[in-house]
Amino acid sequence: MATILVVDDELGIRALLSEILADEGHTIELAENAAQARASRERARPDLVLLDIWMPDVDGITLLKEWGATSMLTMPVIMMSGHGTIDTAVEATKFGAMAFLEKPITLQKLLRAVEQGLAKPALRNTVQPGSGGHQLNDMHLTVESAMTGGLMLPTTPLMLGPQSEQSFDLDRPLREARDAFEKSYFEFHLAQENGSMTRVAEKTGLERTHLYRKLKQLGVDLSRNRRGGGV
Secondary structure, three states: OOEEEEEOOOHHHHHHHHHHHHHOOOEEEEEOOHHHHHHHHHHHOOOEEEEEOOOOOOOHHHHHHHHHHOOOOOOOEEEEEOOOOHHHHHHHHHOOOOEEEEOOOOHHHHHHHHHHHHOOOOOOOOOOOOOOOOOOOOOOOOHHHHHOOEEEOOOOOEEEEOOEEEOOOOOOOHHHHHHHHHHHHHHHHHHHOOOOHHHHHHHHOOOHHHHHHHHHHHOOOHHHHOOOOOO
């Protein structure tokens, strides 16, 4: 089992995550701010860190940058936030985060992210002192996980449908990366629902007319996804 550092300024979140992960057999270290997180990282040498983004003294992204710049990012880091966006998630991965979880975090997503995080080496080539920029690893953004609160960096491409694979290169302009992600996201669900616009609209939470305009804007081939006439 692993030693996991949970960094969050909310007592309830720390207690809940600690209880869940301890029940899985892990040893838990707790910190409520960046200062305590630094001390725990030095003392306990955790195998994985769950790091909240919004904290009162130093935010999680800043602490992640600091660890990367000082060669202390030797463990996988999973970012957490109740107000996160895709932009925030992408920024976190640029600086070495292995995953991004949106609060409230479900038990299934938490355990899956921790399991996958512990199975991967830490991202070490993030921000180097004096580099003047970011040094990115070979990162990939999965379709399902990003939209459901878990941004993971898999070692293999995500299977989007029968005989199709897609991975995402994050070393590109944000708008291009977002459009590529959204296109694959909708293609995935169209394939899952046999081209049914009605079911995809329900599943993705979009109004049908809005969904249709979005698909046309992204250049999604609707005829390719229709199998037997999706509604």
